[in-house]
Amino acid sequence: MVPLIAERMDDQFQQAHAQRMQQKKAQVDAAVERSRALQGVVVLLTGHGKGKTTSAFGTLYRALGHGQRAGLVQFITGTQSNGEVTFLLQQGLLGQGAFARVAYHAMATGCTWNSQGWAADKAAADIAWQAAQHMLADASLGLVLLDELTFMLEYGYLDASDVAAAIRARPPAQNVVITGRNAPPVLLALADTVSEIADTRHAFRAGIKAQAGLDF
Template identity: 50%
Template sequence: MNTRKIKAGNRSQQATEERGVVILLTGNGKGKSSSAFGMAMRCLGYGLKVGIVQFIKGKQLSGEEIFIREKHPEVFFHQMATGFTWESEDREADIAAAEEAWAQAVKLLQDSSYHLVILDELTYMLSYKYLDEETILKALRERPEQQSVVITGRGGGEALREFADTVSEIQDIKHAFRAGVKARKGVDF
């Protein structure tokens, strides 16, 4: 145990740079958005400013939305509100909605008062080519130095993976839905 303690101590002494980070939570498993909202709660616990833009979600009310809107109205919260875009047959309307949501995200990414910005399900906007990858990377590069950003969603491209400081891939091993269990309020939405 002492050896582990020494190794951990050495690593923490080597980490001397203080700046915000970009975290990409990706993969086919459940829990990417939940993890991001956990970080929002952590920031709120410290009295830090949080902004959230949700791409894709928004037609079905979620517990996260209820909690933020009712208990933490100081949190900037914007939803694209088109639902799952793969169910849409109006690509132009989806692109316009993505661009509108991105415009809200850019405002957050330019505001140094935000400690944490969550771009929930942003990776789909890259996969579907609703938003330009270089435009997103440029905004992330130019954000305030102390601002951290969490991006969630499946895929998203290699350039985003390379740019992010931390990439966690959540693996789908088993899911109750495939066994016929309905999504549960408070657990799944």
């Protein structure tokens, strides 16, 4: 008798599960049906947790996989190598010209707590922003990644209203991904998709050294 009861319970479970999945499918299908607009979006990855730039590069690689060209500006990256950019170089995808798969500019001053020179950082930020503006006006770029842009606004190197205006004026089909902590209200209001990554725990605070291939 016990096997018979178990079989009936299993049948009941299977039926209930099938009903739940049918309801879920109907909800997903309805959401897909409502989403008919095709346009470029602004994705903002913020918060104090690890993984914002990593996620953004994953989106850039996804765009490349679909045959798109991309633009990349890294605003506080120093001169040290990092795995994401090194990989693009190894594949011959990174460059400055109109035919590069990934148009690239690095501010190359490093973190502001290293340089400690506001005027020099401001000048470097202006040059990086000029490169970003060219990318944001280039309809041949399907995606533009503005890595650590939020720091430029937080420290007053760039004007938030100017940045927002350039992003709004971009080609209609162009997607933009912005990363960085402490995103200001103007970016939060502008973005179509906002993800905030929380800092629950980090190995570095436990004394574990940053590792190539994992952290940079």
